[in-house]
Amino acid sequence: MEAKTVSPPVGWLHTTVGRKVVMALTGLFLITFLVVHLAGNLLLLRDDGGAAFNAYAEFMSTNPFIRVLEILLFAGFVVHIYQGLYFIFRERRGRPKGYARNDASANTNIFSRTMRISALVILIFLIVHLRHFFVEHRFLGSPLTMYESCKLAFENPWYSGFYVVSMVLLAFHLAHGFYSSFQTLGLIVNRRIERVIQWAGAAFAFLVPLGFAIIPLYFLLQTF
Amino acid sequence: MSKPMRFTLKIWRQKNAQEPGHFETYEIDGISPDASFLEMLDVLNEKLIKEGKDPVAFDHDCREGICGSCGMFINGRAHGPLPNITTCRLYMRHFRDGETIVIEPFRAKPFPVIKDLVVDRSALDRIIQTGGYISVNAGSAPDANAIPIPKPVADRAFDYATCIGCGACVAACKNASAMLFTAAKVSHLALLPQGQPERRERVKKMVAQMDAEGFGHCSNTGACAVECPAKIPLTAIAQLQRDFIWANLTPDPYVR
Numbered sequence: 001m002e003a004k005t006v007s008p009p010v011g012w013l014h015t016t017v018g019r020k021v022v023m024a025l026t027g028l029f030l031i032t033f034l035v036v037h038l039a040g041n042l043l044l045l046r047d048d049g050g051a052a053f054n055a056y057a058e059f060m061s062t063n064p065f066i067r068v069l070e071i072l073l074f075a076g077f078v079v080h081i082y083q084g085l086y087f088i089f090r091e092r093r094g095r096p097k098g099y100a101r102n103d104a105s106a107n108t109n110i111f112s113r114t115m116r117i118s119a120l121v122i123l124i125f126l127i128v129h130l131r132h133f134f135v136e137h138r139f140l141g142s143p144l145t146m147y148e149s150c151k152l153a154f155e156n157p158w159y160s161g162f163y164v165v166s167m168v169l170l171a172f173h174l175a176h177g178f179y180s181s182f183q184t185l186g187l188i189v190n191r192r193i194e195r196v197i198q199w200a201g202a203a204f205a206f207l208v209p210l211g212f213a214i215i216p217l218y219f220l221l222q223t224f
Numbered sequence: 225m226s227k228p229m230r231f232t233l234k235i236w237r238q239k240n241a242q243e244p245g246h247f248e249t250y251e252i253d254g255i256s257p258d259a260s261f262l263e264m265l266d267v268l269n270e271k272l273i274k275e276g277k278d279p280v281a282f283d284h285d286c287r288e289g290i291c292g293s294c295g296m297f298i299n300g301r302a303h304g305p306l307p308n309i310t311t312c313r314l315y316m317r318h319f320r321d322g323e324t325i326v327i328e329p330f331r332a333k334p335f336p337v338i339k340d341l342v343v344d345r346s347a348l349d350r351i352i353q354t355g356g357y358i359s360v361n362a363g364s365a366p367d368a369n370a371i372p373i374p375k376p377v378a379d380r381a382f383d384y385a386t387c388i389g390c391g392a393c394v395a396a397c398k399n400a401s402a403m404l405f406t407a408a409k410v411s412h413l414a415l416l417p418q419g420q421p422e423r424r425e426r427v428k429k430m431v432a433q434m435d436a437e438g439f440g441h442c443s444n445t446g447a448c449a450v451e452c453p454a455k456i457p458l459t460a461i462a463q464l465q466r467d468f469i470w471a472n473l474t475p476d477p478y479v480r
Binding site (some may be wrong): 012015016018019020021035087088090091093094095097098099100101102103104106108109113163176177180183184185186187188189190191194196201 | 400457461
């Protein structure tokens with residue numbers, strides 16, 4: 001046997017470029033999840049006392065196919081977060097001694113510079129959110145329907161405020177993440193495609209978090 | 225003749241790679257607005273030599289934006305406050321009279337400081353050595369245009385080939401990633417027929433070497449392309465990503 005390929009000794013997914021690909025793929029997977037989640041949430045806005053939303057919630061928590069996807073979704077989050085943490089430490093490895101003066105705003109946008117802060121806020125939001133809805137209903141057997149749970153939470157200005165702020169940070173995260181995942185998968189072949197992806201990313205990062213944020217505000221405003 | 229300018233310079237001084245460095249402050253006066261940044265440093269060094277002090281060591285060679293030697297971090301940016309230029313093409317009129325200018329070496333783990341503002345960038349050469357070549361049969365010179373290459377392809381490949389290896393991409397990147405540098409060479413050769421035989425191995429080897437040297441990861445902030453004096457576009461990075469994924473996911477057709 002002759003030596004054929006010189007692959008990186010730890011496997012290609014462990015190279016910086018491979019890890020970036022994992023980050024992009026899990027990121028895009030979580031992006032598709034956001035769309036599905038939003039579509040379901042918008043049922044909360046229907047003026048039917050929560051009938052449609054409760055039926056949807058019931059389906060999502062009992063359908064075996066969805067239950068399998070749920071496990072995949074958790075795995076997606078875990079891998080995405082793990083990879084992000086790895087990169088935070090890797091970053092320090094590349095430049096142990098920083099610059100005394102660094103004018104990063106001159107050549108990067110605020111979204112890419114704040115990925116770690118937005119990630120942290122989204123993670124805290126995720127924990128609170130899962131505890132409040134997922135754990136409460138799946139494991140603690142809440143007596144409320146899902147619609148009642150949402151209504152109760154969103155009528156609390158603190159919870160709604162936290163929710164809206166988290167969505168702003170989600171918009172920041174998506175404003176860089178959407179474009180970045182396409183670039184990482186090598187799909188941005190020329191300047192024209194680059195512009196299209198940047199526009200699509202901006203629209204997605206604006207509209208999806210806005211769609212989520214409208215719902216708690218809708219419930220909150222009804223209490224006045 | 226326009227009015228001479230005055231500056232306060234905060235310059236990183238470091239004897240060698242072992243000793244810790246520090247900033248030293250110098251006042252400089254009577255600088256022409258049309259002096260280049262390097263000429264301003266020349267004036268400072270003449271002054272230091274006359275005073276019997278150690279002049280500031282900095283890299284420079286062609287002084288016309290071609291060689292990429294003059295790497296330094298000026299006021300928080302690689303090659304100073306303007307995008308897509310080298311330090312030698314930065315002029316003192318781009319600064320305010322009386323301004324304090326902070327000058328540091330390019331900082332990255334694979335770029336150890338040799339002295340003051342001079343860093344060792346041979347890590348970039350080692351990346352090129354692992355894959356920045358093509359196979360050429362020995363013998364008489366081939367006929368010109370024996371391999372037809374469409375003009376747009378040649379142009380695009382040339383855009384990537386213009387990298388001068390200055391290291392500004394590494395210096396500007398928040399992760400000290402050498403991705404734009406590596407991607408420029410990968411993309412240049414990936415577009416040309418002469419680059420095809422080694423294409424699969426090239427991208428794998430160059431990425432492996434990039435990691436082995438200790439460069440950081442790429443997070444697509446785009447800072448590199450803003451500072452690149454050769455204006456290498458970010459599409460180079462997309463090309464590297466594509467080639468790297470392809471080379472690792474598809475079976476090697478060259479194996480018997």
